[in-house]
Amino acid sequence: MTSSTTPHPVAAETISYLMKAAFLSEQRVLTDLALHAGLLWRCVCKEVNTLYAYRCGGCGEQRLWTKDVTPTRYNGTLLEDLRSALAKWFNDRPRARRPAAISFRVTTVNDDGPARATWGVTACFTDSPDGKACKDVFERSFVADALVEIGAFDQPQTGDTLRVIIPPPLTPDRTTEYTYVIGEYAHEAARVLGEGWDSESGYIGAYGKLWGPGTPTLRVYVDHDDDLVVALDDDADPMRFTVDLPNGAPTRPDELRAAAADIAEIIRANYL
Template identity: 60%
Template structure:
């Protein structure tokens, strides 16, 4: 049986309905940390599939990828997205970001590339990103960044921001 986002939404709804007020707060905070819900800057909590806030109507932040405009990256982005999902799945106590952005580096011998360190993470509750202290070196994320860099060498000013799926 395959679990869909609708299944997850139904399960989470049942948990919230069954919870006491204190348990509801804890469950909601845990679901936001896990990326299964998102919190709008206005403070309202929203479901995983909601593209706009149910309270203020604001669009969900960080809901789309941003890539250099030169090419369609297709499967390369899918590989990076899957690697990021696995990275955060393996670190459940770290707050799961809505998106991750990578910087351009010229520190490697073979020219410019997307760096595995110095990433910026974005959360649905804030329009500003935060520096991510972990390095993706020697991981599937690093491998995917190498593939993208070899396909299209990044240039100064390029942006590579990828939405991180929770499911």
């Protein structure tokens, strides 16, 4: 599923690359550092897992703290502003153990009614079902600004939960909405189709062309109905086949490969 809380491949693969380069003794140090920085996650059972693992490889339990918890009325954009501010806060403090989520409580000490406190927040870690009191005070920070904006949109009620997932470091900010351009779908589909297949990206990656032994050139693009389709590159042929993306746009190599496998299957069924 594509969302701002999905771990980005850069975060997951940086550590995996360093691990391959490291000696055993270095791997232990790297593991500790990566757990601290949020580039790996430790389960309640103590097993260490990669960011791609939604379930623990040791005990099979789901990773803790993978979803935001908000009051029913909330504004998605303001929530993303808060998430960006929290990510920046921890990006600027790499020595601090990076939590998986931060939970804010509601205070009534202000004169102007209940408000979300910038102090006394709870840090949530993947190896503990209970949060830990966080010493950080977010006063006069982007986090505080974002909380004020959210409060202005939706006055907090006593007892409200606002728990926000913090993306791992090296996760691009949400301005990068899509991980792959369409040209990459075509490249990957050519790889799936194998021997003799080749591909090229169209203008700024907005579409991709691919061709193989004995086939006319095919095009992968988004049509006027906002569907991802496969068609002959020759505009004269009106036939096109929709590629289903039930989980949205791919954000990880394995998801891109799955979409490419679907494209390859459409090509095999209709053009070979």
